[in-house]
Amino acid sequence: MTYSKLGQADFDDLSAFFDGELPPQEAAAIEQRIDTDPIWRQAYEELLALDVALGRQAAPPSRPDLAERIIQASRGMKGPSKVVPLVRRLIPAAAAAAAIILLVVPFALHRGRPDESNGAANPTPDAALVNTMLKDVPQQDRFVVENLEFFQNYDVLANYETIEAVDRLEEGT
Amino acid sequence: MRQTKMKRFLRNILMIAAATAPVASAMAANDPAAAAKPLRGSVAAQLMLKIRLQKINSGTLTASLNHNRVEWENLLPEQREQFRREAVAFLEKNPQEQQRLVQYYGKFIALSADKRKAYVERAKWLKVVIEGLSQQERKDLEQMTPEQRAKVLLDRKAQLLREGKLPAEGPTTQPAAPPTAQP
Numbered sequence: 001m002t003y004s005k006l007g008q009a010d011f012d013d014l015s016a017f018f019d020g021e022l023p024p025q026e027a028a029a030i031e032q033r034i035d036t037d038p039i040w041r042q043a044y045e046e047l048l049a050l051d052v053a054l055g056r057q058a059a060p061p062s063r064p065d066l067a068e069r070i071i072q073a074s075r076g077m078k079g080p081s082k083v084v085p086l087v088r089r090l091i092p093a094a095a096a097a098a099a100i101i102l103l104v105v106p107f108a109l110h111r112g113r114p115d116e117s118n119g120a121a122n123p124t125p126d127a128a129l130v131n132t133m134l135k136d137v138p139q140q141d142r143f144v145v146e147n148l149e150f151f152q153n154y155d156v157l158a159n160y161e162t163i164e165a166v167d168r169l170e171e172g173t
Numbered sequence: 174m175r176q177t178k179m180k181r182f183l184r185n186i187l188m189i190a191a192a193t194a195p196v197a198s199a200m201a202a203n204d205p206a207a208a209a210k211p212l213r214g215s216v217a218a219q220l221m222l223k224i225r226l227q228k229i230n231s232g233t234l235t236a237s238l239n240h241n242r243v244e245w246e247n248l249l250p251e252q253r254e255q256f257r258r259e260a261v262a263f264l265e266k267n268p269q270e271q272q273r274l275v276q277y278y279g280k281f282i283a284l285s286a287d288k289r290k291a292y293v294e295r296a297k298w299l300k301v302v303i304e305g306l307s308q309q310e311r312k313d314l315e316q317m318t319p320e321q322r323a324k325v326l327l328d329r330k331a332q333l334l335r336e337g338k339l340p341a342e343g344p345t346t347q348p349a350a351p352p353t354a355q356p
Binding site: 126129130133134136137140142143144145146147148149151152153154155156157158159160161162163164166167168169170 | 210211221224225226229234235237238239241242244245253256257259260262263274275277278280281282288289291292293295296297299300318319320322323324326327
């Protein structure tokens with residue numbers, strides 16, 4: 001989920017934007033970030049899908065009035081101040097507590113979870129090459145197979161300083 | 174308004190759950206195979222990506238992957254399990270230690286083939302010698318400089334060779350019996 005890559009403050013802003021609670025200049029700034037930043041764009045689309053899934057029909061602030069709000073912002077017109085009531089401040093803490101309970105879900109789903117460490121979810125060209133060439137290797141072994149020389153020599157690496165010193169003594173250097 | 178707060182609450186839950194899912198997965202992994210992969214964005218993942226990029230730059234990534242795949246297929250199940258355990262051991266180390274091991278790997282692969290072979294042979298007898306030490310002796314070794322440690326271990330190796338507890342080295346290994354190993 002891309003929205004997990006946003007910081008808590010950014011996520012709160014995006015969330016408030018969705019609920020139409022931001023003053024115009026802040027809403028305009030959020031819209032600009034959505035337009036220009038791929039992570040924000042993706043997070044926006046994911047939250048939009050989430051809101052639809054949750055049954056929310058109200059769309060986020062509409063785009064046609066963006067120009068007007070930017071003009072308002074540039075003229076220094078202040079919209080309603082951003083209110084952060086106590087309940088809203090407590091929401092992340094309560095959500096964190098609930099998320100601890102949700103940790104059991106990844107436990108249960110772990111074995112069937114697609115591997116992301118090799119870039120399967122968003123493959124770069126090199127990750128795609130690795131995945132193609134190791135397609136017959138189970139996902140959970142691909143890291144070991146790709147780095148097989150590293151792990152074949154792990155005993156050497158784990159004692160490298162000592163082996164170097166032994167080498168110096170044996171070679172008389 | 175209440176509905177809005179509820180949706181924000183749900184969004185927060187999903188966000189935190191998404192962020193913690195990889196950690197939970199790693200915690201959930203009881204078997205080496207499931208745990209033997211770095212979390213995306215971790216230092217280990219970055220270090221391994223660096224190695225991958227080096228192979229791409231040198232044009233050896235495809236050949237290396239092919240070679241490793243064939244070799245993996247020919248390994249015994251217990252050998253595969255050993256490498257999975259080593260991968261887990263590597264991933265469980267702190268980032269500084271992971272970085273150090275990758276640096277050593279860079280130095281190791283830059284050695285000549287003969288030198289690499291000699292290092293591998295030394296790692297074999299070192300393992301036997303260290304396994305024969307008490308916990309206290311191992312702790313003492315950790316406090317020493319590499320040179321002091323090497324001297325102690327060479328002495329112990331000579332002792333085990335005399336007692337027949339360590340097989341004599343073959344002709345392809347480093348021949349020198351160190352002066353420090355003499356009684």
